[in-house]
Amino acid sequence: MSLEVFDAIVIGAGPAGNAAAYTLAKSGLKVLQLERGEYAGSKNVQGAILYADALEKLMPDFREDAPLERHIVEQRMWMMDDNSHTGMHYRSDSFNEEKPNRYTIIRSQFDRWFNRRVREAGAVVLCETTVTELLKDTNGRVIGVKTDRHGDAILADVVILAEGVNGLVGQRAGLRQELQPAHVALAVKEMHFLPEEVIAARFNLKGDEGVVIEAMGTITKGMVGTAFLYTNRESISVGIGCMVQDLAENRVSSSALLEAFKAHPSIRSLLEGSEVREYAAHLIPEGGYKAVPQLYGEGWLVVGDAAHFVNAVHREGSNLAMTSGRIAAETVVWLKRRREACSAENLAEYRRRLEASFVMKDLKKYRGIPALLHRNKHFLDLYPRIASRAAQIWLRVDGVDKRSKEGEIVRDLRAARGWRGLVGDAFKVARAWR
């Protein structure tokens, strides 16, 4: 294999790497994909929600054999305090469509399936192979990789780094910096198994319908973070994540946060009687647009989590990964067809195409959100408490007239934050959101 030169090497077999390798192989390029896990997906962790659109653009027929759990018909957004949640739920029968838009998935199964499609498209896939370094020529151009499985170099015209959030290969080659504790969240997750009919009854579901809950509030103990609960066919994924900087400064165990979340009165009964079969932890790059590193160079491109493509506000990541993987591959195919080199100048086209897509547009739109939350931790603590108190006052029927109740709610708001604080918060959010 040492003297074989590939058109492209893809490092990693998650959503970004699989999307890239699939697109390249489909176009007839000679592709080598390297994955350090025993199989594609064995190192990967996600909630997980699949956004159909990004995958549909690669393979319109994916629904025929992809391992999908439930299509989502209901989204619950909860602001939690210590013993309550104030929620906004949206459920619609229009999500019961022929080609649903969002599904829950189990990543190890999904990635394995996706990677099988990559092989069928003609890519050479080597698992249990860790890339140890990028090879550069004397001009600093990336020309291939070294792995821990084959002593020899493997050469390619371009290397696509889809190595995930812990992108050591790119970091050690000097392509990008180490992640900052303020830019990355640590999430932990458990898989709780329950009979299909129990899940259906608990969440008011029929057939393959599914529910997702996204929660924030005092469950993250004043730190920036969110929690989630997703229904799979015969299991429930439940997890919580906080910024690494906050966890380190406060010396808080994510595992303990998850235990507390599971014990919350709003969550406990949903999980009752379940059997836990896995506990996982993973980082999520949540620094947003300002944390996006250099995306291309002489002979290389970076995609997915390694490129910090996560929209934390909308809990989207795998779709940005697949889209960036596809666009990176399309750029390479485009250059190949024009018989042009994968130089930094030519690969700049990847960034231009990304800028024109939702990937960079969305990241840019929310570029102020990470810093906003970092500087305003009370958003996730104070407001859920205020909402809960207001609901208590409003909903309890206790002989107090409604005008007095309204007055009490307004006084409570003012006491908690002050008018200046409230207006300031609203202004800050509006400015970061626009």
Added chain:
Amino acid sequence: MSGTKIEEKLFQNRYLVDAGRPHIKVRAHDAPSEELRALVDICPAGCYTETDKGTVEIVADGCMECGTCRIVTQETGEIEWNYPRGGYGVLFKFG
């Protein structure tokens, strides 16, 4: 800490331990930095412990390869973090 202990949680997981070749090492030290000491509390797999001498040591067998420890101690240089050899380490059944 409430509820299930981390060790019990990890018991559910699948690992292929590369015996004798830990992928994370703590460099020899007399007194750990604040960052290194924080790992005793924040490592989600509970891999880090404080010894009687006040130093911090790691047993990486239950590591889920999240990378938190590498990021937290990047300025102090107290740990050496590598991927396990191909095929070794945590093998997520569900992920």
